[in-house]
Amino acid sequence: MDTTNNRVNGFNPEDITATINALKENPALAxxxxxxxxxxxxxxxxxxxxxxxxxxxxxxxxxxxxxxxxxxxxxxxxxxxxxPNPVEFILHGLAGCMTTTMVLHAAAHRIPIDSVETKLTGDWDAQGFLGLDPTVRNGYKQIHIDFKIEGDLTDEQKEQLISFAKKSPVYDIVTHGVPVEVGMQEPEAVV
Incomplete structure (x- = not known):
């Protein structure tokens, strides 16, 4: 638990509030x-x-x-x-984003956390990627996430921390999908 200089989980709650207020005043900054x-x-x-x-x-x-x-x-x-392969990087990005989101929101709510560890596993079938079975998805079939959170926390706070983690931008990207526009860039002409 980091509470040095009014810091909670490595964040200054006053800085979080100031950032939120600045974004409320000028949403374009977001x-x-x-x-x-x-x-x-x-x-x-x-x-x-x-x-x-x-x-x-x-x-x-x-x-x-x-x-x-x-x-x-x-x-x-x-x-x-x-x-690592790209699907492993997705797990890395998801774990990192959910953890940072959790501890940031916990700091904003002044909930100190001693440690967070996350285990992620992704179930993937290469048959989809290789075009061997059109009924098999190209990407993950499912991702499993287990958090190990330590601190002087109530059961209600632990549930709140999980809800904070689900505010993660990468969690949103993975669970809701994002439109991806694919194009072609012309090679630069050699002079």
């Missing part, structure tokens, strides 16, 4: 555009570069260096393990 650039390396290996984004009414320049993230496939899926 609009964000996240970006990633991906380049294929070889086989199932590709690399994403993530750095700039738009948020809070301006282009963000806080990241001096880009995050470089490799993803690939294990040998059973014809890869060489250069990184």
């Amino acid at each position: 609009s964000f555009e996240w970006r990633a650039h991906n380049k294929w390396i070889n086989g199932g290996h590709n690399r994403s570069t993530i750095q700039g984004f738009y948020g809070g009414g301006k282009e963000d320049t806080s990241r001096e260096k880009p995050f470089i993230v490799d993803n690939a496939e294990p040998p059973i899926l014809l890869g060489n393990n250069e990184g």
Whole structure:
């Protein structure tokens, strides 16, 4: 539990309130555009570069260096393990977002948490992806999430923490789907 300098779970509740009030006064500040650039390396290996984004009414320049993230496939899926595979990154993103959302909302409600651990498993059938069975979905059939939350918490607070976790943007993306527009960018002309 972090309550140093009026902090709860690593957040200052007054900062959370100030941010919420600023967004209420100017809802345009709440609009964000996240970006990633991906380049294929070889086989199932590709690399994403993530750095700039738009948020809070301006282009963000806080990241001096880009995050470089490799993803690939294990040998059973014809890869060489250069990184986790993309469906594993979905689990990582979901766990990270739900945890951060939970502890942020808990801090706003002044509910201190000692620790949070999450176990996620995703059930996936390669037959859909490979086109072997049209009745099998390409993506996860189901994702299981189990939280282990420690702290001096009542049963009611634990239920409240789970409801906070379900406010996660990635949880919303995974459970409700997002329209995805796919297009083609023309290669740059060589002069």
